[in-house]
Amino acid sequence: MAKLVYFFGGGKAEGDAKMKELLGGKGANLAEMTNIGLPVPAGFTITTEVCTHYYDNNLQYPADLKAQIEEALAKTEAVMGAKFGDTENPLLVSCRSGARVSMPGMMDTVLNIGLNEATLQGLIKKTGNERFAWDSYRRFVQMFGDVVLGLKPQTKQEIDPFEHIMDELKHERKVENDSDLTVADLKELVVRFKKAVKDRTGKDFPEDAREQLYGAIGSVFDSWNNDRAVVYRRQYGYPASWGTAANICSMVFGNMGDDCATGVAFTRDPATGEKEFYGEYLINAQGEDVVAGIRTPKKIAELKKEMPEVYAQLDQIRGILEKHYRDVQDIEFTVQQGKLWMLQTRNGKRTGFAAVHFAVDMVDEGLITQNEAISVGRIPPDDLNQLLQPIFDPESKRKIIAEGKLLAKGINAGPGAATGVIKFFADDAESYVAGFKADAHGNRSPESRVILVRRETSPEDIRGMQAADGILTAFGGASSHAALVSRQMGKVCVVGCSALQIDYTARTVTVGSTVLKEGDFISIDGFTGEVMAGQAATRPSEVVSVLIDKTMKPSESTTYQKFARMMEWADSVRKLKIRTNADKPEQAEAAVAFGAEGIGLCRTEHMFFDHIVPMREMILAGSVADRKKALEKLLPFQRGDFEGLFRAMKGKPVTIRTLDPPLHEFLPHDAKGQAEMAAQMGVSVEVIEERVKALHEFNPMLGFRGCRLGIVYPEITEMQARAILEAAVNVKKEGIDVEPEIMIPLVGFLPELKSQAKLVHETAKKVFEEAGVTVPYQVGTMIELPRACIAAGDIAKEAQFFSFGTNDLTQTGLGMSRDDYGSFIRSYIEGDIVPKDPFQVIDFDGIGGLMKIGVERGRAQRTDIKIGICGEHGGEPDSVKFCHRIGLNYVSCSPFRVPIARLAAAQAALENK
Numbered sequence: 001m002a003k004l005v006y007f008f009g010g011g012k013a014e015g016d017a018k019m020k021e022l023l024g025g026k027g028a029n030l031a032e033m034t035n036i037g038l039p040v041p042a043g044f045t046i047t048t049e050v051c052t053h054y055y056d057n058n059l060q061y062p063a064d065l066k067a068q069i070e071e072a073l074a075k076t077e078a079v080m081g082a083k084f085g086d087t088e089n090p091l092l093v094s095c096r097s098g099a100r101v102s103m104p105g106m107m108d109t110v111l112n113i114g115l116n117e118a119t120l121q122g123l124i125k126k127t128g129n130e131r132f133a134w135d136s137y138r139r140f141v142q143m144f145g146d147v148v149l150g151l152k153p154q155t156k157q158e159i160d161p162f163e164h165i166m167d168e169l170k171h172e173r174k175v176e177n178d179s180d181l182t183v184a185d186l187k188e189l190v191v192r193f194k195k196a197v198k199d200r201t202g203k204d205f206p207e208d209a210r211e212q213l214y215g216a217i218g219s220v221f222d223s224w225n226n227d228r229a230v231v232y233r234r235q236y237g238y239p240a241s242w243g244t245a246a247n248i249c250s251m252v253f254g255n256m257g258d259d260c261a262t263g264v265a266f267t268r269d270p271a272t273g274e275k276e277f278y279g280e281y282l283i284n285a286q287g288e289d290v291v292a293g294i295r296t297p298k299k300i301a302e303l304k305k306e307m308p309e310v311y312a313q314l315d316q317i318r319g320i321l322e323k324h325y326r327d328v329q330d331i332e333f334t335v336q337q338g339k340l341w342m343l344q345t346r347n348g349k350r351t352g353f354a355a356v357h358f359a360v361d362m363v364d365e366g367l368i369t370q371n372e373a374i375s376v377g378r379i380p381p382d383d384l385n386q387l388l389q390p391i392f393d394p395e396s397k398r399k400i401i402a403e404g405k406l407l408a409k410g411i412n413a414g415p416g417a418a419t420g421v422i423k424f425f426a427d428d429a430e431s432y433v434a435g436f437k438a439d440a441h442g443n444r445s446p447e448s449r450v451i452l453v454r455r456e457t458s459p460e461d462i463r464g465m466q467a468a469d470g471i472l473t474a475f476g477g478a479s480s481h482a483a484l485v486s487r488q489m490g491k492v493c494v495v496g497c498s499a500l501q502i503d504y505t506a507r508t509v510t511v512g513s514t515v516l517k518e519g520d521f522i523s524i525d526g527f528t529g530e531v532m533a534g535q536a537a538t539r540p541s542e543v544v545s546v547l548i549d550k551t552m553k554p555s556e557s558t559t560y561q562k563f564a565r566m567m568e569w570a571d572s573v574r575k576l577k578i579r580t581n582a583d584k585p586e587q588a589e590a591a592v593a594f595g596a597e598g599i600g601l602c603r604t605e606h607m608f609f610d611h612i613v614p615m616r617e618m619i620l621a622g623s624v625a626d627r628k629k630a631l632e633k634l635l636p637f638q639r640g641d642f643e644g645l646f647r648a649m650k651g652k653p654v655t656i657r658t659l660d661p662p663l664h665e666f667l668p669h670d671a672k673g674q675a676e677m678a679a680q681m682g683v684s685v686e687v688i689e690e691r692v693k694a695l696h697e698f699n700p701m702l703g704f705r706g707c708r709l710g711i712v713y714p715e716i717t718e719m720q721a722r723a724i725l726e727a728a729v730n731v732k733k734e735g736i737d738v739e740p741e742i743m744i745p746l747v748g749f750l751p752e753l754k755s756q757a758k759l760v761h762e763t764a765k766k767v768f769e770e771a772g773v774t775v776p777y778q779v780g781t782m783i784e785l786p787r788a789c790i791a792a793g794d795i796a797k798e799a800q801f802f803s804f805g806t807n808d809l810t811q812t813g814l815g816m817s818r819d820d821y822g823s824f825i826r827s828y829i830e831g832d833i834v835p836k837d838p839f840q841v842i843d844f845d846g847i848g849g850l851m852k853i854g855v856e857r858g859r860a861q862r863t864d865i866k867i868g869i870c871g872e873h874g875g876e877p878d879s880v881k882f883c884h885r886i887g888l889n890y891v892s893c894s895p896f897r898v899p900i901a902r903l904a905a906a907q908a909a910l911e912n913k
């Protein structure tokens with residue numbers, strides 16, 4: 001008989017922390033905490049395999065399940081000394097979802113299961129606390145009604161039907177807080193709740209305890225496939241096949257009176273990374289109150305004053321957990337009449353800042369090794385982005401504050417600086433942001449950025465939160481849903497800003513006399529919690545200030561210092577070299593400061609845009625002689641640009657690609673521009689029009705571009721080779737080493753490369769003779785066509801290096817145009833046709849397979865051939881790891897992704913040891 005149910009309680013559990021796949025993270029850790037002697041209320045976990053079985057078998061459970069549940073329930077009753085459904089001494093339980101990874105708030109949980117009119121009387125007798133019993137009952141009806149019976153708001157403006165009833169009653173009774181309701185009020189509330197259930201569902205609220213329990217279990221399994229869980233899974237790439245476990249856990253009560261409390265905490269500060277106990281609690285409340293952000297809770301430090309003994313025990317458990325799990329923990333606890341109970345622990349979600357601080361601090365504390373510190377579980381490479389993100393410019397912020405635009409201060413829950421327009425609803429934020437496009441460099445305009453402003457967020461808001469730059473809420477604390485999810489997404493976040501009065505109907509937010517409307521600018525500081533009207537200017541991060549702007553000394557920034565140490569550890573294990581894609585000396589210098597070891601791609605066409613007139617003359621020339629004349633004008637500009645790059649790189653290798661794009665991209669397509677060119681070249685406008693027309697192509701990406709240009713117009717390649725090599729010679733004469741690598745794009749056939757290499761070598765000979773100086777250089781090729789991968793052995797006869805151009809290789813290999821695939825790729829990803837966007841993450845099986853062939857055949861021909869990648873994928877962590885696995889020598893990425901690539905490369909080396 002397969003084991004479907006795992007018991008925990010009485011100091012021993014059938015599971016442990018290693019069994020996350022089977023028991024889910026929550027279940028595995030409840031078992032582990034039980035095993036190490038922490039106070040956990042008894043209960044049992046129904047495995048994820050039951051969930052999978054349920055979905056694979058038409059929503060039927062395995063035949064044995066019921067018997068195993070009954071057996072575990074009996075054990076639970078024995079440990080807790082109470083009986084489920086008993087009218088004298090009733091045991092209440094919660095039914096809690098829990099997948100192998102935590103998906104905060106995405107799935108469902110029901111508390112206080114087992115309450116009905118009869119057991120309620122038992123509970124009153126047992127506790128002597130009528131108010132508590134009725135409070136628990138109304139909570140139960142509300143939660144069960146919502147989760148199991150599906151009484152939810154129907155429109156986005158509508159509030160929760162139960163909240164609505166509650167608000168009405170509070171209004172009738174003229175009271176402010178839930179806690180001001182009398183026993184009679186609570187009884188009335190239950191009557192009205194049950195009536196709402198009957199009205200909506202046509203059925204009576206279930207009284208039978210077991211019917212309640214099995215209903216809740218079914219809902220937990222169903223919640224694995226609810227809309228928000230599906231969206232969340234897709235976002236993080238978790239497969240549907242994992243399933244969730246269901247945890248049945250004896251209830252402990254934080255709502256029995258003022259000697260009771262419930263709270264959540266992190267063993268260290270998950271926003272800044274400081275080694276400080278960080279959390280919140282509410283006196284006389286049940287767990288969901290803290291997370292839902294209904295009442296703004298108190299800081300954990302206050303518990304020290306309010307309940308010193310409980311605090312001391314909690315602080316001790318904090319230490320035990322960190323030592324045991326060797327990582328920062330996110331815990332849930334409840335205090336019932338002065339006794340502390342642990343309800344959950346898991347590795348705490350953290351910002352990129354905190355990740356780096358935790359990892360480095362824990363190495364210093366001897367808790368973990370350097371290699372563990374830089375592992376993907378501790379520091380996901382993309383999270384380093386946060387350390388490189390801007391903060392508010394202090395001057396601009398001071399000015400905004402001096403103008404009286406500092407509106408309020410909330411809780412700083414996700415660091416960074418964000419400015420954007422106000423949106424009040426997640427779906428509005430999503431569609432608004434989708435209406436804008438980033439420019440070619442990935443920059444986005446201020447108008448395209450959104451701050452999502454809400455009373456509180458809920459799991460339904462996840463897409464809108466993803467679209468927003470920042471999230472601002474009026475309620476909730478540092479452990480609220482908004483804070484948790486923002487931190488994981490690396491969004492700037494301020495929560496619990498109670499001064500904000502948000503009117504969803506009027507779409508305004510009011511603070512004192514200031515009224516901001518939807519679409520107005522607002523700025524939030526996720527480091528300090530400040531909220532400001534208008535647009536505050538941002539400025540670079542501390543790491544950027546130290547490394548790039550040199551406006552800060554390393555000694556002035558602990559964040560920088562820890563970042564730098566962590567990067568050193570990464571460099572000491574990685575095998576891949578990291579280069580950068582840069583066309584300008586400043587970009588190159590920034591990349592070197594971030595740790596780049598060379599330039600993997602300099603796109604010469606970017607330089608041509610700065611000298612567009614002679615470039616157009618060259619393209620529009622009517623004869624070879626005219627073209628050469630125009631090229632002669634371009635030569636000094638190119639040479640100057642290359643000299644700048646060589647100087648900036650100080651002897652590190654620099655790969656320069658010869659002209660690649662279709663020529664018509666450079667041409668004037670409007671009458672005015674064409675008239676100008678005609679005047680410049682002394683020909684008629686008609687001639688220019690004609691030549692522009694002649695260069696038009698139906699499918700330019702597969703047209704006259706890449707090495708094809710240099711084959712038809714060898715003088716272009718000659719000029720570029722001359723510019724590169726003369727620059728190299730000149731810089732060498734200044735006493736700076738140079739290592740140019742000339743790269744020919746879009747090669748598919750060996751003779752293509754041969755013809756271009758011959759031009760380069762002939763030019764080199766001339767240049768070196770003229771200068772009386774020789775520099776080492778190489779000629780290699782992009783591998784960016786399927787044919788080039790297949791014919792890599794042949795091509796390597798000539799090529800001294802390869803660089804995979806995975807943008808074009810993906811485009812040509814998949815037959816998907818990079819400029820047009822946007823119209824269908826979402827459907828592809830959502831339909832599980834492709835796992836990820838292939839232009840972001842290498843399509844490992846297909847395009848990756850072609851790359852592997854290219855590497856193998858290239859190396860078989862020329863064993864020491866240097867192979868790299870210079871497509872956008874070169875800065876994407878999973879693709880970097882793939883490049884390590886297939887044995888590339890380097891990856892090349894944009895300057896700000898260099899630290900991310902360094903860390904990913906180190907992780908690849910450790911993971912493949």
Ligand code: ADP
Pocket residue numbers: 041093094095096097104105106107109111249250251252253286287288291332333334343344
């Ligand atoms: P989530 O994964 O969304 O946090 P949980 O299953 O942890 O959901 O439960 C929601 C809230 O209910 C938490 O605050 C938790 O501490 C509380 N809770 C769950 N089970 C119990 C219990 N048996 N006794 C008291 N509080 C509980």
Ligand code: MG
Pocket residue numbers: 332344
């Ligand atoms: Mg929880």
Ligand code: MG
Pocket residue numbers: 745746782784805807808
């Ligand atoms: Mg290309």
